[in-house]
Amino acid sequence: MNERQQTLAALVEKHAETVLEAERWLWAHPQTGFTEWQAHEYLSKRFGALGYCLTPAGNIPGFYADIDTGRPGPKVCVLAELDALDIPGHPEAVDGIAHLCGHHAQCAALLGLAAALKEPDALEGMDGSIRLMLVPSEELVQVSFREELREKGTIRYFGGKTEFMSRGFFDGVGLTMMVHQGEPFPADGSDRIVFDAWRGCNGCITKKFVFKGKTAHAGAQPHDGINAQYAAMLALQACNDLRETFMDHEHVRWHPVARGADCAANNIPDRILVESYVRGKTIEAIRRENGKINRAITGAALALGARVELHDRPGYAPGELDANFLKLAEQCCADMVGRDKVLFNYESWGSGSTDFSDLTCVMPCALFNVDGGYSGRAHTVNYKVINPHRLCADSAKAQILVLDALLKDSAAAATKIVADFEPRFPSIKAFLEADDEFFLDREAVTYDDDGHATVCYW
Ligand SMILES: [Zn+2]
Numbered sequence: 001m002n003e004r005q006q007t008l009a010a011l012v013e014k015h016a017e018t019v020l021e022a023e024r025w026l027w028a029h030p031q032t033g034f035t036e037w038q039a040h041e042y043l044s045k046r047f048g049a050l051g052y053c054l055t056p057a058g059n060i061p062g063f064y065a066d067i068d069t070g071r072p073g074p075k076v077c078v079l080a081e082l083d084a085l086d087i088p089g090h091p092e093a094v095d096g097i098a099h100l101c102g103h104h105a106q107c108a109a110l111l112g113l114a115a116a117l118k119e120p121d122a123l124e125g126m127d128g129s130i131r132l133m134l135v136p137s138e139e140l141v142q143v144s145f146r147e148e149l150r151e152k153g154t155i156r157y158f159g160g161k162t163e164f165m166s167r168g169f170f171d172g173v174g175l176t177m178m179v180h181q182g183e184p185f186p187a188d189g190s191d192r193i194v195f196d197a198w199r200g201c202n203g204c205i206t207k208k209f210v211f212k213g214k215t216a217h218a219g220a221q222p223h224d225g226i227n228a229q230y231a232a233m234l235a236l237q238a239c240n241d242l243r244e245t246f247m248d249h250e251h252v253r254w255h256p257v258a259r260g261a262d263c264a265a266n267n268i269p270d271r272i273l274v275e276s277y278v279r280g281k282t283i284e285a286i287r288r289e290n291g292k293i294n295r296a297i298t299g300a301a302l303a304l305g306a307r308v309e310l311h312d313r314p315g316y317a318p319g320e321l322d323a324n325f326l327k328l329a330e331q332c333c334a335d336m337v338g339r340d341k342v343l344f345n346y347e348s349w350g351s352g353s354t355d356f357s358d359l360t361c362v363m364p365c366a367l368f369n370v371d372g373g374y375s376g377r378a379h380t381v382n383y384k385v386i387n388p389h390r391l392c393a394d395s396a397k398a399q400i401l402v403l404d405a406l407l408k409d410s411a412a413a414a415t416k417i418v419a420d421f422e423p424r425f426p427s428i429k430a431f432l433e434a435d436d437e438f439f440l441d442r443e444a445v446t447y448d449d450d451g452h453a454t455v456c457y458w
């Protein structure tokens with residue numbers, strides 16, 4: 001690190017105790033998406049005490065705080081995610097909820113970054129402005145609860161970042177970055193990699209479909225019944241048969257979960273709910289393959305004389321991180337920990353999904369990971385934070401170095417990254433309009449008295 005980088009890293013290190021204290025507090029107060037009020041209150045107070053003026057979302061958790069150099073230049077947004085996971089069984093879970101994706105550490109890191117940026121001289125040599133943002137609800141869980149919030153008009157989108165995009169929180173932002181936890185501390189103790197990154201990941205939509213048949217006594221009058229469970233089984237078989245039509249390079253994933261029939265063992269089941277995502281590498285692939293899946297579901301209902309409701313919701317867009325922005329971040333990480341401890345793979349593609357990807361459709365974004373801060377596996381009951389300093393303070397140091405690299409020299413690097421970026425959508429509005437096309441609520445098969453059936457699955 002050069003002298004300026006050492007100064008910036010030291011400004012973060014000065015607040016390491018605050019950061020580690022916040023990490024423990026947030027770990028002990030986990031809440032799931034759109035209910036993270038404890039973290040919201042705690043962080044609001046801590047940011048307020050640092051002198052930040054907050055813009056809260058209001059009816060959902062989350063806020064942003066701006067810090068301006070007073071000189072013109074792009075606005076860089078730095079994100080941290082508030083939500084935990086409902087995976088019961090973790091020894092430290094609170095009401096069955098725990099921070100098994102390390103989002104609490106992101107929040108602690110952002111607090112450290114916020115504290116460092118308020119130090120005298122922190123912004124020296126930087127132009128433009130910085131938006132620090134706490135976003136709710138990244139994990140796409142508790143879909144029924146989110147649907148309730150949607151029906152009440154509290155939210156429109158299931159992902160916190162998408163929701164914040166729709167609320168104008170990213171208007172005027174030129175580029176966005178975030179540091180997530182990456183790989184666990186290696187079992188062989190080698191601890192070789194500190195920062196890594198991949199290039200992109202799948203998008204997804206959520207879907208729910210309900211087969212509706214007719215109940216009847218399964219022994220005495222099965223001829224009077226329409227078996228919703230058989231229709232669901234046929235649908236899942238048909239959808240599985242479609243898998244060989246999925247293109248390998250589009251990484252389509254379809255993983256249905258049948259919620260089971262709620263009826264007596266001697267009755268014909270008349271209702272079955274199935275939930276799933278459809279994932280893919282492009283919005284076009286998701287739309288096309290989801291259409292085929294809906295057609296198969298509809299055909300299965302028709303085959304049994306059942307009816308079926310289709311309910312599709314936009315999930316997260318496929319993400320493609322900005323290579324120029326990633327290269328700048330990679331250089332900062334290498335300056336900080338040494339080239340041999342940094343592994344940015346510009347070819348790698350993840351088949352999971354995140355709402356961070358929605359931002360990549362409209363602005364240059366960098367997401368990279370800090371590795372070795374925990375043991376076990378993310379999202380599982382053996383997850384354990386073992387190096388909070390790495391996970392929080394080192395993450396914040398990398399972030400302040402990236403901000404400086406972007407905004408120094410009259411914000412030359414940030415300006416160039418923004419100028420060279422080719423967005424997949426011309427505006428946030430255009431992106432959300434395309435996202436909205438995934439909303440579908442359809443009774444897919446109707447029958448008339450003359451023996452005709454009408455199907456519509458889009
Ligand atoms: Zn996660």
Ligand SMILES: [Zn+2]
Nearest residue numbers: 101103138180
């Ligand atoms: Zn996560």
